[in-house]
Amino acid sequence: MSEEDLRELSVSEYEGMFQIREEYAKELNQDLNSTLL
Known part of the structure; x- marks a missing residue:
């Protein structure tokens, strides 16, 4: 853009x-955290 x-x-x-980007970032962080755990 x-x-x-x-x-x-x-x-x-x-x-x-x-x-929307902030929400997406939060979801990504949650996914990363659950993957690392």
Whole structure:
């Protein structure tokens, strides 16, 4: 994604994307932790 694309996104859309990434990161961390245990 280019910087121009990001500028065109509305703030709420960007926050939504960020939240989705955060949730995904949490799931990934849980998967990693359960794999290591």
